[in-house]
Amino acid sequence: GAGVSQSPSNKVTEKGKDVELRCDPISGHTALYWYRQSLGQGLEFLIYFQGNSAPDKSGLPSDRFSAERTGGSVSTLTIQRTQQEDSAVYLCASSLRLAGGSYEQYFGPGTRLTVT
Amino acid sequence: GDSVTQMEGPVTLSEEAFLTINCTYTATGYPSLFWYVQYPGEGLQLLLKATKADDKGSNKGFEATYRKETTSFHLEKGSVQVSDSAVYFCALSSLDTGRRALTFGSGTRLQVQP
Numbered sequence: 001g002a003g004v005s006q007s008p009s010n011k012v013t014e015k016g017k018d019v020e021l022r023c024d025p026i027s028g029h030t031a032l033y034w035y036r037q038s039l040g041q042g043l044e045f046l047i048y049f050q051g052n053s054a055p056d057k058s059g060l061p062s063d064r065f066s067a068e069r070t071g072g073s074v075s076t077l078t079i080q081r082t083q084q085e086d087s088a089v090y091l092c093a094s095s096l097r098l099a100g101g102s103y104e105q106y107f108g109p110g111t112r113l114t115v116t
Numbered sequence: 117g118d119s120v121t122q123m124e125g126p127v128t129l130s131e132e133a134f135l136t137i138n139c140t141y142t143a144t145g146y147p148s149l150f151w152y153v154q155y156p157g158e159g160l161q162l163l164l165k166a167t168k169a170d171d172k173g174s175n176k177g178f179e180a181t182y183r184k185e186t187t188s189f190h191l192e193k194g195s196v197q198v199s200d201s202a203v204y205f206c207a208l209s210s211l212d213t214g215r216r217a218l219t220f221g222s223g224t225r226l227q228v229q230p
Contacts, residue, residue, distance in 0.1 A: 031216065033217055033218075042220060042221075042222045042223065043220035043223075045217040045218065045219070056217070059217070091160065093218075095216070103148070103216045104162060105162070105209075105218060106162070107152075107161070109158070109159040
């Protein structure tokens, strides 16, 4: 079946502009995650959605970052007033609870964001 | 908090050499452990996993054993190929937090020469 998809694949924006990044998880996966991959910081967790529960926003680096997940499926990560340090690859993953309680996350190809 | 430490790269090997990439972790409770691989120009792919102590994950000739006593999950392969050249990430998922988001190591770049 189809994997996790993300759009756009690349985004170049000017400092101070807002951007929206989209993630379509694997159908039926109840959990959705956003991560950021940058040269200086490696792979960092940003936010986690599980079903209808309140999201875990503990990884968001500032209040310029927000995310929503509509209908338990598609998610949008929004960065307001972008800064150059926001330049990174933004990764989305989805997962399903497996027997025994483990979760296996499947990653999308990422959106490469460049802030000029 | 949770953390993962893996050996720095790059690791450069000749084809058919033995590979070990060390990974140790710090976590509360009993995490699940993973190795992810990122081939050039591609996204992260799950390579193997282990969910409890002494479990061995294996895939594509790679193996890693969950060692609770040494808090380690070292990745091994007996004979590497040029096509194994990639960046390898060790990660853990802490069930106790309920979040199950992954905490990643910094990644180890493997370069296999013909």
